[in-house]
Amino acid sequence: MGKSKNPRRVADNEAVATATMLRGSPQKLNLVAAAIRGLPVEQALTQLAFNRRGPARDVKKVLESAVANAENNHDLDVDNLVVSEASVGKSLTMKRFRARARGRAAQIQKPFSRLRIVVREVEEQA
Template sequence: MVESMARVRQIRVTPQKARRVVNLIRGMRAVEAVAILKHQPQAVSEPLGKVVASAIANAQVIADRDGVFLDETDLYIAKAFVDEGITLKRFRPRAQGRAFRINKRTSHITVVLATPDEPSLGSRAGAKQKVSK
């Protein structure tokens, strides 16, 4: 079993908006996730696609180092989560000499890829297989 990780830090998108897209690809095959992220309208989909592609490349390096054959189509997204980064605080002038604070939030996105324990797992990594008797 090959497992790899990729992380992007301090990306200028709010964690709430990033989690919407990360929830979309969690549990998918990595190659499918990259293809889906290319066509998503959300701003976070481009850097998230780069993170998944980086995790695929990391898995290839780990497999080569260990002398294990790795088919990229076997990789699936085992874990994907978004943590809150630092918040940039800016001030906006308002009427009568007041100032309102604007919070510009950042995110840390982490993606962990793995190969399944069983060779044929189906289309979704977390999907339960029905057993016929």
């Protein structure tokens, strides 16, 4: 018997990659993700390679994973891929404490983020 097949959450000409526990705030990660939204994959990878922000390395790894998923799992043409969606969300926040003067303590928050990148195959324009 078994379970029924899990339906795809994206279209047939799309592929997805996600990262769930990226260290850093979603606000900083979103600045990098916004730089690649809507770009062709080749141009987006170049943009990330020369981006000086810290999360750019993580975004590049997820984008490369989405491209590999498109090529190997869904038989899409890599040359026609475009970053159709790059969404960032909050994950958990580690809470730590730092000793302060007069026996007090200050809270330190260490946020984690999640990233979801969707690449879509577009038709070649003549």
